Amino acid sequence: MSSEVITSRAEDYSRWYTDVVQRADLADYAPVRGCMIIKPYGYALWENIQQALDSRFKATGHQNAYFPLFIPESFLNKEKEHVEGFSPELAVVTIGGGEELQERLVVRPTSETIIGYSMAKWIQSYRDLPLLLNQWANVVRWEMRTRLFLRTMEFLWQEGHTAHATHDEAEEETLRMLGVYYDVYFNEAAIPGIKGRKSNQEKFAGALRSYSIEAMMGDKRALQACTSHNLGQNFAKAFEIQYTDENNALQHAWTTSWGLSTRMVGAVIMTHGDDQGLRLPPRIAPIQVVIVPIGKNDDERTQVLPIANALFDELKANGVRVKLDTRFELSPGFKYNDWEMRGVPIRVEIGPKDVQNGTVAVARRDVPGKAGKQFVPREGLLPFLKQLLEDIHGSLLRQATEFRDSHIHEVADDYGTFCEILKEGWAYTWFCGSATCEAKVKEDNQAVSRNFPLDQERGKGKCIVCGTECDERALFAKAY
Amino acid sequence: MSSEVITSRAEDYSRWYTDVVQRADLADYAPVRGCMIIKPYGYALWENIQQALDSRFKATGHQNAYFPLFIPESFLNKEKEHVEGFSPELAVVTIGGGEELQERLVVRPTSETIIGYSMAKWIQSYRDLPLLLNQWANVVRWEMRTRLFLRTMEFLWQEGHTAHATHDEAEEETLRMLGVYYDVYFNEAAIPGIKGRKSNQEKFAGALRSYSIEAMMGDKRALQACTSHNLGQNFAKAFEIQYTDENNALQHAWTTSWGLSTRMVGAVIMTHGDDQGLRLPPRIAPIQVVIVPIGKNDDERTQVLPIANALFDELKANGVRVKLDTRFELSPGFKYNDWEMRGVPIRVEIGPKDVQNGTVAVARRDVPGKAGKQFVPREGLLPFLKQLLEDIHGSLLRQATEFRDSHIHEVADDYGTFCEILKEGWAYTWFCGSATCEAKVKEDNQAVSRNFPLDQERGKGKCIVCGTECDERALFAKAY
Structure with missing residues (x-):
């Protein structure tokens, strides 16, 4: 029963x-x-995110394929950092068809190895490059502390895997797909993410360079729902992904991988949600408009239902994702709370008085209480609602951006101030990127470097921890 | 290199x-x-099949959801026939995160058990029924003899799972989804399937009744790529899926399940393919039209390319899935063979002479050689090609139907004739459905009953094997 009161964010965010x-x-x-x-x-909600991504992947020349769930254990051992990173998290099949297996099978935690194996078979010449693949799949990582959507043993994701002739082309691809993710965050989920490069300590096991998008959740923790990796020639060498170049010389390819997972659903919830529940960004909301006809008795219902049905048909025919709630056995208040909990961007109420006045009541989820409710003529409602959906997208994005910006603090050189900031928000400061400094920050603050933002003015400064001169600033935060 | 010669069907179908x-x-x-x-x-190709199914599932009120890959071993033991049917085929995870698991986890071979567990939690009252779910997922069955698409250890499918208040509603749903499959076979894949009920021996492990669609492959074997099951109350009782009815009495629900898998791709290949390779039904073909500009030198290429590009843009803008093949380094003949192998329904060739004449050459994949090629004015080509795609769908369907009907033979009462027929085709005859008779047919002919077709005239006859009077005819065939 979604109308029951939920814990407030202030009381216990988790x-x-x-x-x-x-x-x-x-x-x-x-x-x-x-x-x-x-x-x-x-x-x-996940299907709408999938669709937004999939159409962009195809528009940038990628093709979907499907690789096996099971990976021979020996494959993982071929890339040293990779196996070290993933070994503790593996689920292993040891019995098949009633018999003990000769080679144990790992349930894929990610597919660089099995796809690397295939790329080596498929790529012969420079004409076969670039090879641009994507796969929608489930993966398994044995996690001890799990939370719905944020950290689960099995999760759904897409993993892109590409091969290129040169380092620069691989780097370009890595950043292009980071840009696609940024676009989906910003223009579909109304989440103002921050693109940046991960530190060496935080990068993917086996990558040359990893990039992420970091978003600030309602409790000011950082959440990363996607990453994009330039894998260099690490996997190409481990799996012998080689091509003959235009001079007939044998070369190792350069590969990338990039993924976005069901964690993204968690990011949507924690970026926009309030104490009444979800607030869904209109472009990915499963229901964009809910229509609630109101009638105390059969007579009133006979008046409101034709109007409600006609509006439902009109919105549906015009591509609005709409739901008609005819549960007359429930009170209007219960239903309002219910749809607010589910984060539906717009609620349209139609009562007998509205029918007489030729109006409907329109309540927007992003503006609480009476301020968000207005009476609107039934005539011309479709364009009004379409515009309102756009406004709500903009409003959610603006609120999230303001919240984010008011909790990121730049700090020049005082480590004490830096630690103070990390208690309550994100710190943006010069960072040398060393393992030692990262470890100290982590121990002192239970926070880590999130990324070196790509959009930053170049300059010189002193690492906030060790004082060494360095030329990049990083974002630090507590994180999911 | 797809233009290499392939084995002919007559030489070795497999x-x-x-x-x-x-x-x-x-x-x-x-x-x-x-x-x-x-x-x-x-x-x-699979994505197009998915899309055709998914839109129909949603139009009939089903919602997609996702259930875990791993099922506790104890769940499978709750339904006796189910565990007997699936035990020999299981992949089992015994190690997670480096440690031996206390309860071993089965990689789902199908999800009745885990979804039954959830339905029991979600369903309380008759108001919660019907519950209409579907899931797109991978499943694993440990198979010893595997063939690409037809029988693989891991395969992709959708599995629908629904719960209803009565037997009749469950039966109606089971048949409705069988009808959806039939529609997709017929109207998307141009495969004339035959709907029918499986015998008790051939039904799903744990079902009350199973239905299938049987299609005749090019070697006259039967292939079943989907099934629809009325599960009765078997899983409802095993998992305590109960609801309170309108009189406040506690009742067990009635459940169904139905699935179509990547086997369907095998059915498409073997229904329509010929000795030149694939022949894809236009409505699900990844590429519906391939444009091959022809030019021996730069001069000729400069003439043909603008026409080819403009046609490409026009077709694409009008929703035709089109590919432009500009691999001038390969001979036209090589490219024709290549696209024939890949089964693209229409090939458009544009050479310098065509440019002068204001025509293009259009070759249809379903009619081999010169008979299938014609010169068509460039003007009005879009509607011509759209119509031709529809014609090709009709032509493939007609060919498959004629082939099927010419190899199904009705036999009244002679077991010897019946066995003769089964050497070369399908037999349609009276069958009592008993395990003994089924076993004898299998032993004598390596064939089984495929289904009791739903569309048959009622009557009385004598079982082809034992002579007992019975009231239904069955189809028998060798099968994949």
């Missing part, structure tokens, strides 16, 4: 999150520890 | 199949025995 996920019917715990069941409403 | 799958770049073997890699062209 419980608020779990309450919202469950009361809004996004997901549920599974009988296997650490796994989740994605319920229809949560899955519809 | 090798022909594998040759086509590999030469047309549909799929490849994986390093794990029995698994496959679905290559971009094969995956694009």
Whole structure:
């Protein structure tokens, strides 16, 4: 029953999150520890994110394919850093068809190895490059502390895998796909992410360079729902992905990989949600407009239903994702709370008085209470609602941007101030990127470097920890 | 190199199949025995099948959701027939995060059990029914003898799972989804399937009744790529899926499940393919029209390319899936063979003479050689090609229907004739459905009952094997 009161964010942010996920019917715990069941409403949100990504992948020349769930254990051992990074997290199949397996099979934690194996078979000449692949798949990482969408043993994602002739082309691809993610965050999910490069300590196991998009959640922690990696020639050498160049010389290819997962759903919840529940960005909301006809008795219902039905048909025919709520056995207040909990951007109420006046009541989810409600003529409602959906997108994006910017503090050189800032927000400061300095920050603050933002003025400064001269600033924050 | 000659169907149908799958770049073997890699062209075909199904599932009120890959071993034991059916085929995870698991996890072979567990939590009252779910997922069944698409250890599918208040509603749903499959076979894949009920021996492990669509492949074997099951109350009782009815009495629900898998790709290949390779039904073909500009030198290329580009843009803008092949380094003949191998329904050739004449050459894949090629004015080409795509759909469907009907033979009462027919085609005859009779047919003919067709005249006859009076005819065939 989603109209029950949920924990407030101020009281306990973590419980608020779990309450919202469950009361809004996004997901549920599974009988296997650490796994989740994605319920229809949560899955519809994920499908809209998928669609937004998939069309962009195709527009940038990528093709979908599918590689096996099971990877021979020996494959993982071929790339040293990769196996070190993933070994502790593996689920292993040892029995198949009732018999002990000769070579144990790893359930894919990610697919660089099995795709590297295939690329080596498929690529012969420079004419076969670039090879631009993507796969929609489930992956498994054995996690001890899990939370719905944010960290689950099995999760859904897409993983792009590409091969190129040169380092620069691979780097360009890595950044292009980071840009695609940024676009989806910004223009679909109304999340103002920050693009940047991960430190050596935080990069992907086996990558040359990793990039991420960091977003600030409502409790000011950072969340990374996607990464893009320039894998250099590490996997090309481990799996012998080679091509003959235009001079007939044998070369190793340069590969990339990039992924965005169901974690993104968590980012949407924690960027926009409030104490009444979800607030969904209109462009990916499974339901953009809910129509609630109101009638105390059959007579009133006979008046309002034809108007409600006609509006439903009109919106549906014009590509608006619309729902008609005819649960007359429930009170209007209960239903309003219910749809607010589920974060539907616009609620249209139609009562007998509205029918007489030729109006409807329109309530926008992003503006709470009476301020967000207005009476609008039934005539011309479609363009009005379409514009309002756009306005709500802009409003959510603006609110998230203001919240983010008011909690990122630049600090020049005082480590004490830096630590103070990290108690409550994000710090932006000069950082040498060394493992020692990173470890000290982590120990002192339970925070890490999130990334070196790409959009920063070049200059020189002193590392906030060790004072060494360096030429880049990093963002630091506590993180999910 | 797809223009190499492939094994002919007459010489070795099984090798022909594998040759086509590999030469047309549909799929490849994986390093794990029995698994496959679905290559971009094969995956694009699957995506089109997915889309055709998914939109129909949604139009009939189903919602997508996602349930975990791993199922506790104890869940499978709850339904007796189910565990007996699937036990020999399971892949089992015994190690997670480096440690031996207390309860071993089965990689889902199908999800009735885990979804049954969830339904029991989600369903309380008759108001929660019907519950109409679908999931797109990978499943694993440990198969010893595997073939690309037809029988692989891991495969992709959708599995629908629904719960209803009564037997009749569950039966109606089971048949409705069988109808959806039939529609996709017929109207998207140009495959004339035959709807029918499986015998008790051939039904799903745990079902009350199973239905299938049987299609005749080019070697006259039967292939079943989808099934729809009325599960009765078997899983509802095993997982306590109960609801309170309108009189406040506690009742077990009635459930269904239905699935269509990547086997469907195999059905498309073997229904329509010929000795030149694939022949893809236009409505699901990844590429519907390929344009091949022809020019021996730069001068000629300068003439043909603008026409080819303009046509490409026009077709693309009008929703035709089109490919422009500008590989001038390859001979036209090579390219024609290549696109024939890949089964592209229409090839448009544009040479310098065509430019002068204001024509193009249009070759249809379903009519071999010169008979299928004609010169068509460039003007008005778009509507011509759109109509031709529809014609090709009709032509493939007609050819497949004629082939099927000429190899199904009705036999009244002579077991010897029946066995003769089964050497070369399908037999349609009275069948009592008993395990004994089924076993005898299998032993004598390596064939089984495929289904009792739904569209048959009612009557009475004597079982072809034992002579007992019975009231239904069944189809018998050798099968994949």
